Amino acid sequence: MLGSTHGTLTTTSRTARVLACGEQAAPAVHGRAAPAEDVDVSGRALHSDVPDLDRFFRPSSVAVVGASDAEGRPNTGITRQLIAWAERVGARLHPVHPTRTSVFGLPCHPSVADLPEEVDLAVLLVGDPTPVIEELGESKVRFAVAFASGFAETGEAGAAAQQRLAAAVERSGIRLLGPNTNLNAFERFRDDLDGPAIALITQSGHQGRPVFTLQELGIRLSHWAPTGNEADLETADFISYFATCPEVGAIAAYVEGLKDGRGFLLAADRAARNKVPVVAVKVGRTQAGARMAASHTGKLTGADEVVDAAMRQFGVIRVDGLDELQDTAALLARARPPRADGVVVYSISGGTGAHFSDLATAAGLQLPTLGAAKQAELHQWIPDYLSVANPVDNGGHPVGDWRGRKIIDAILADPSVGVLICPITGPFPPMSDKLAQDLVDAAEQTDKLVCVVWGSPVGTEDAYRTTLLGSSRVATFRTFANCITAVRAYLGHHRFTADYHSPFEDAPRTLSPSARKAQALMRPGEQLSEHSAKQLLRAYGIRVPREQLVTSAAAAVRAAGLVGYPVVMKASGPGLAHKSELGLVKVGLTSASQVRDAYRELTDIARYEGVPLDGVLVCQMVARGVEMVVGVTSDSLFGPTVTVGLGGVLVEVLRDAAVRVPPFGEDQARAMLGELRGRALLDGVRGAPPADVDALVEVVLRVQRMALELGDSLAELDINPLMVLERGQGAVALDALAVCH
Numbered sequence: 001m002l003g004s005t006h007g008t009l010t011t012t013s014r015t016a017r018v019l020a021c022g023e024q025a026a027p028a029v030h031g032r033a034a035p036a037e038d039v040d041v042s043g044r045a046l047h048s049d050v051p052d053l054d055r056f057f058r059p060s061s062v063a064v065v066g067a068s069d070a071e072g073r074p075n076t077g078i079t080r081q082l083i084a085w086a087e088r089v090g091a092r093l094h095p096v097h098p099t100r101t102s103v104f105g106l107p108c109h110p111s112v113a114d115l116p117e118e119v120d121l122a123v124l125l126v127g128d129p130t131p132v133i134e135e136l137g138e139s140k141v142r143f144a145v146a147f148a149s150g151f152a153e154t155g156e157a158g159a160a161a162q163q164r165l166a167a168a169v170e171r172s173g174i175r176l177l178g179p180n181t182n183l184n185a186f187e188r189f190r191d192d193l194d195g196p197a198i199a200l201i202t203q204s205g206h207q208g209r210p211v212f213t214l215q216e217l218g219i220r221l222s223h224w225a226p227t228g229n230e231a232d233l234e235t236a237d238f239i240s241y242f243a244t245c246p247e248v249g250a251i252a253a254y255v256e257g258l259k260d261g262r263g264f265l266l267a268a269d270r271a272a273r274n275k276v277p278v279v280a281v282k283v284g285r286t287q288a289g290a291r292m293a294a295s296h297t298g299k300l301t302g303a304d305e306v307v308d309a310a311m312r313q314f315g316v317i318r319v320d321g322l323d324e325l326q327d328t329a330a331l332l333a334r335a336r337p338p339r340a341d342g343v344v345v346y347s348i349s350g351g352t353g354a355h356f357s358d359l360a361t362a363a364g365l366q367l368p369t370l371g372a373a374k375q376a377e378l379h380q381w382i383p384d385y386l387s388v389a390n391p392v393d394n395g396g397h398p399v400g401d402w403r404g405r406k407i408i409d410a411i412l413a414d415p416s417v418g419v420l421i422c423p424i425t426g427p428f429p430p431m432s433d434k435l436a437q438d439l440v441d442a443a444e445q446t447d448k449l450v451c452v453v454w455g456s457p458v459g460t461e462d463a464y465r466t467t468l469l470g471s472s473r474v475a476t477f478r479t480f481a482n483c484i485t486a487v488r489a490y491l492g493h494h495r496f497t498a499d500y501h502s503p504f505e506d507a508p509r510t511l512s513p514s515a516r517k518a519q520a521l522m523r524p525g526e527q528l529s530e531h532s533a534k535q536l537l538r539a540y541g542i543r544v545p546r547e548q549l550v551t552s553a554a555a556a557v558r559a560a561g562l563v564g565y566p567v568v569m570k571a572s573g574p575g576l577a578h579k580s581e582l583g584l585v586k587v588g589l590t591s592a593s594q595v596r597d598a599y600r601e602l603t604d605i606a607r608y609e610g611v612p613l614d615g616v617l618v619c620q621m622v623a624r625g626v627e628m629v630v631g632v633t634s635d636s637l638f639g640p641t642v643t644v645g646l647g648g649v650l651v652e653v654l655r656d657a658a659v660r661v662p663p664f665g666e667d668q669a670r671a672m673l674g675e676l677r678g679r680a681l682l683d684g685v686r687g688a689p690p691a692d693v694d695a696l697v698e699v700v701l702r703v704q705r706m707a708l709e710l711g712d713s714l715a716e717l718d719i720n721p722l723m724v725l726e727r728g729q730g731a732v733a734l735d736a737l738a739v740c741h
Helices: 074-089 130-138 156-172 205-217 235-242 261-273 296-300 303-313 322-334 350-362 372-378 403-413 431-444 462-468 480-498 513-519 530-539 553-563 592-609 666-674 693-710
Strands: 061-065 092-096 121-124 143-146 175-177 197-202 221-226 248-255 278-282 317-319 342-347 417-424 449-454 474-477 547-550 567-572 585-589 615-620 626-635 639-646 657-660 714-724 731-733 736-740
Touching: 061 074, 074 092, 121 130, 130 143, 130 156, 156 175, 197 205, 197 235, 197 322, 205 221, 205 248, 205 322, 221 235, 235 248, 235 261, 248 322, 261 303, 278 303, 278 322, 303 317, 303 657, 317 322, 317 480, 322 474, 322 480, 342 350, 342 403, 350 417, 350 480, 372 403, 403 417, 403 431, 417 431, 417 480, 431 449, 431 462, 431 474, 449 462, 449 480, 462 474, 474 480, 513 530, 513 693, 530 547, 530 567, 530 615, 530 714, 530 736, 547 553, 553 567, 553 592, 553 615, 567 592, 585 592, 592 615, 626 693, 639 666, 639 693, 657 666, 666 693, 693 714, 693 731
Parallel strands: 061 092, 061 121, 121 143, 143 175, 197 221, 197 248, 248 278, 278 317, 342 417, 417 449, 449 474
Antiparallel strands: 547 615, 567 585, 567 615, 626 639, 626 714, 639 657, 714 731, 714 736
């Protein structure tokens, strides 16, 4: 864990942040109807507002509705805490209760309408906050907090009550935190810590405790937003706000459910543009998406896979454990940007160094081999029989002289090194004490990241409690895994933001001519025939084989002559999926007699299976290539999503696919291919030529445009297989399935 009572791992300001805390950089559209120029072709917002939450966290005046000082009442303890909080933030507090004249010596008012001034924040200590909301709006209250439970968390009746509450909030014009929230926003934050802070967002108050207690290790926290049921204010609102606060070095979030997918992505985009890291625990990994899909694409990605991809796409760092959340957020909040991506492991034990290096390499960290000159320099102080290539094994850190510091300084001076990690598996005084001090002293003199893993289960040693946690420049962890997770996130975040360009800036705002052609093909509530689905692809410039739709054997023979032998013949009809399984595909036909026989067989099978046809397709045979699948599905949270993966008949067995949420650019389309386990197939294996990756990327981008423009009409699209030919020869959609909303 990063530790310090004062100071910080970074002293430089984030120059990319051009906004004051809460200042709006774009028209306010999140949660409200957006102007036409601020929506893409699908009608989704391209900008979100930044709620001016300054007056929520630092109000000038506060009303406590339902305040009490009666002993034994739950509201009494809450009122007492709010009075203390108001004093700390310099706010005037006004108790409100219909039958009391004073509360804790403060004048009490019978209603909000009777308050002596307009208030910034109303805290509602009432069982049903809905009737109070209208009164708050009439009194021009800006914010309210509802602690009451019994809403959406309790079932259908509670959900209906929450809808009524949300509607009242919308009419009133106020912004509401809750219901079913708690007092975390009004905690006592330490004010004796400096440096960049962590801003915390949690839907469960208890789950934020590990991050909040980082203050006891010298890590500053600036805000805590317990969002509760999110009837109005939600996680995305607080991410947008915190991303504009100059004191916030990182945002840590515990998320149980996202209320608005596009709103979340717009907030994450704002954080990425401002170079503010967002670290999140998102529960629900094991919940299978409730999707009944006709297409292969729809079966390849569940709801959580879409959430995971969307977070990665916009730079949100997803972790699993609360310990990972606190360690990763602390490092990202306070460490300077890296000078290099190289990681060097420095250890007093060859076994420890090898173990840590294995784990770090498996996690994707780069452990460069130090050059011959650097190794020779290190061997001035380390015996020749010990390896110093990386990991650097010192055989026992020098205790009695200056050599230990020389070793550390020499490693940090290497231009390929951006991070030095020293795993100390247990205390070994005086060696571990001297090692800890040398690491701290070296860290004070470098702008590179120095990390220590203190593996002792005791954690009471002076080297840990005083030397390491007392340093503002050393990142200290308790486990190998958390150190590796945090360092990987740190390097990845800075790589991501260095080249980040908001995809919302380039999102299409006007419909293309292709959209008008495609809309004429759509049949609401129906699955299109393969022939119609391929016409849809043609409308968007996606190549399909030469083919003709025929309704007689004689016409099939004529079509084969025009298409050119050999040919493929396939039954085509609305609602017909997975034709191969029914024997409705014939491949490699080379003569008129074969074509006539195939036509009769296909139509006979269709009659027997009760499958209605619009005809039989006579198709060009296409050269072999890499079979891929590209498609569109509709996610309940994010809307249309685009998937690419290995295709063919084994697509659902291989389940090798990547997904993105539009809008995205060419860089993300190429990154999708990089996520595939079978990516090497596109580069050519076992003598096969490299595939036309550029053509595949172009198809993905054209399918994305289709998803954006037809999102309200197109429920699913499945191009499988998309035959990607060798480099320079393009890609051809051999089969397609489309389902209309």
